[in-house]
Amino acid sequence: MTSQTVRLLRFWQAEREALQIEMRRNPKVILLGEDIVGAAGRESQGIIEGWGGPYGTTRGLVQEFGRARVVDTPISEAGFLGAAAGLAESGYRPWVEIMFPSFLAVCLDQLITNIAQKYHLYGRQRSVPVVVKTLINNHGVLYALAAHIPGLKVVAPSDPFTVKGLTLAALRDEDPVVIFDNISLLRNEGPVPEGDYVLPLGKARVVRDGSDVTLVGISAMTGICLQAADALAQDGVSAEVVDLLSLAPIDEATILASVSKTGRLVVVDEGFPQCSPAHDVIALVAQRALSQLVAAPLAVTPPHAFRPFSGPLNAAYAPTSQSVQVAVHEVVGSRSAPLVSATR
């Protein structure tokens, strides 16, 4: 990978590049989703493509691969996600875009019954390797719903580099994978190697070394953790940041190794706190590394409530660098906790 040219790409461009690489490599890869091309049926009017995906992830792919492989669907989430199961059972590799997280709820039965369950309960004969790509946005952060279901691998990439590598890994994995992109990251730029590379599913990565506290971030919260770590360094607190990346399975070894080094844990999760990855990570450490801890671990999450529409409430809902700093000072026991009003 080191010999490859590295460029700056936006998150959605890196994801599109992964789709393009795999569609060229594997003719069995089929994309399905609402408006992933758009303007269907308008070729005679000179319109080849409409939206190209609501956020551009699939833009231009129809021109290379045609509408037989880049399929616009009606607003029928249960129908087309279930159809993706059938495609996978017939040897294809469907990548399905569920536009918004709340639309995932519309087709949860297909995801659970026809995709996740189909391997184990049918005598472990054949898995259903569908890749579902959906979003984290104001409608909700529903990765915990997916991570709760046995048989689904769930990832939350945090930057352009990780979305490309994880998408390529997902499209080659023998199990179904649900990818949660974050709307707040889609336009972010980051270095991305040209060509083919995969990041292993089920692995976290340490994105900053530290010695006093382990911060575990998920998706956009990894960036928040890095911001907090910079600020904490000014206060003399050395924070290690782990980018969780995989919510199912969770990379136990990386978390336990980090906590064994730092003795303290703060998990930052943008989702509803009940039955969340944040609390899974804390439970893991409580069960497996309690003796390593020198302070009680903390989760920094939104309140257990839907995200309000109103601007200021919306802005104050999710964890921020400030609320992470407050939590870290509490865990570290520093006296110099900054005076900020944080919502946890």
Next chain:
Amino acid sequence: MTKERVVMRDPATISEIYRTMQRARQLETALIAALTAGKPAHVGHPGSGQEAVAAGTCAALRKEDHLYCAHRAKHWAIAKGAPVDGIASEMWGKETGIAHGLGGEMHMRDDNVGFIGSSHIVGGSLPPAVGSAMAAKLEGGDRIAVVAFGDGASVQGTFHESLNLAAILELPVLFLCENNQYAESTSVEYFSRPIEIYRKAEPYGIASVRVDGQDALAVFEAVSSAVHAMRADRRPRFIEALTYRYLGHFYGDKTSRYRTPSEESVWTQRDPLIVFEAKAAAAGLDEGTMRTIRDEVAQEITRAMRLAEASAYPPLAELGASPFAHPMRAGGWDR
């Protein structure tokens, strides 16, 4: 089109239909102007061009009839009688909004006027409308339930499940398809069979018609006929109103990516306000009255926008409130 009953066009109803359309159009225009001026207002899902469907439908309803709608909701909330200033404030996310600024366009409701809410899931509102009709039948009165949804909803499972339920249980629910011919950037000609949505009601044995959705009086007559029959026979009905959204699926969506200018101009020439005004004299509304209505609405919208701009946001403490209507613990939720 069914002609179950000739509807009397009384002047008060006619002018209310016009007032409703003016409110919807002028509010959206004001929200766009505020947003363009850099103010923290939201336009949401534009309804300009589709006002006649909501105005004509709701003029044929009573306050106690329940209305459910979809994500393109402002004109429906206005038509059912929810206060315009509350809707404007909601679009600014202010405490004075009809959902106290918590929900925005897609989570508005006002039970005082029988507006039971918008929804952000396409096809999501049909099943609860069926349940409301079930309750209406159990109650024994002549209330009905109405659900307004788009052409895109007609390919969701909930659409077919709801029509079947309403048919087998014989429930007084009016399925009102506001067909603007596009699900986001995708044309109904691509995504639906049959392309004529009203025909999907036929196999369920539900009487259905298609009406010109740019003609508020035609919508009013069709809905009045259906509702009159439903209050007596307590059975479902289906109306498809053919219309067009002038702007994008959301504000900022460029329609040129998926529609031609020539197609758009065909529809903007049939603007529901123009169509109405041309028919108004015959319907008993003179130009002076219409001008008065326009001016009154303009003042009303100006006041509503001023109130919205001046109002406070909901307090940040709202974030710590319990997610339960009846908290289990004193002091609410502890997270």
